[in-house]
Amino acid sequence: MSAPTGFEDQVRNFALDVSTRVLMCLEGEPTAEQLVVEVSPRGGRFAFSYEQTLHAQAGDPAIGRVRLNFEITLDREKRYLAVHKSSFQLLDVRGKKPITRLEYVRDAPTVPCSHTHVHAESGLFTHFLARTGHPTPAEIQSIHIPTGGDRFRPCVEDFIEFLIRDCRVASREGWESKVAHGREEWRRRRTAAAVRDRPEVAVAELRRLGLTVLGRAAPGRPSARARY
Structure with a gap:
């Protein structure tokens, strides 16, 4: 798939918007290369990353x-x-060891597409996993805890507020x-995406609310994929 005209600009604007919101909400200093946008060798896909320090109080060490x-x-x-x-x-302060991770993988085959990992120790959890025959019962971070699925997963603003x-x-x-502004925009887009997935559900609910809906969904519309 080749990227359409303006696709890279849209990605760069999205990346700048995300990084700006983080910097405006959290005390900290971005890394030297605070925002890096790269083109995937597979084409039609762009990656970007952002990192900054966290502090207990403004002016304190990271x-x-x-x-x-x-x-x-x-x-x-x-x-x-x-x-x-x-x-x-x-x-951690060196940026080497994760404490917790909130992840999304659109085409995850066997794990929840939206999930969190907690890097911690729990004797009770380890014992529980050992009893089930889990291959790595002591590695709590290997567990994928579901967080809302494809359409209703947490956004960056949720993670910022958590911190x-x-x-x-x-x-x-x-x-x-x-x-609040970023979360509202995120939920607006998620609602639109969910409607595109299930227009018949949206139509039924709108009619239940007393609205008149005309027309039908165009034939050949890509079907929504079920994801764990």
Whole structure:
């Protein structure tokens, strides 16, 4: 698949938007190459990454890092940007060891396409997995915990708010409005994508609400793929 005209510009704008929101919400310093956009050798796909430090209080030494990775392609209709892979990571201060990872793999064959990994130790969990015959019961991070599937997975703003509210990292003034705006835009796009997947469900609900819906979905529309 060859990339359409303007596809790379759309990806770069998306990458800049994501990185700007993170920097405006979280206290920290981006890495030297804070935003890198690369063309995949497979063509028609672009990858970008962003990383910055995290702090307990503004001006304090770094206590960790946040790293975002995206691989962007086109959706089934070849009209809209779609995430092929993404990873939101909380890392140690050197950026070497993950603490937790929120990941999405569009075409994951045997694991939840949207999932999280927790890098931790749990005697109870290890014992439980050993009893089930799990091949690596002591490696809790090998477990894929489902997080909403293809259409309803968490967004970058959810991860930012998790870092601020639950992990208590230092935030910048006004972060709540930035997160709320980004999350609303994300959910608007997810709703549109879900409607494209299941227009008959959308039509039925609109009619239940008393609205009149005319026309039919165009024939040959790509079918929604079931993903774990």
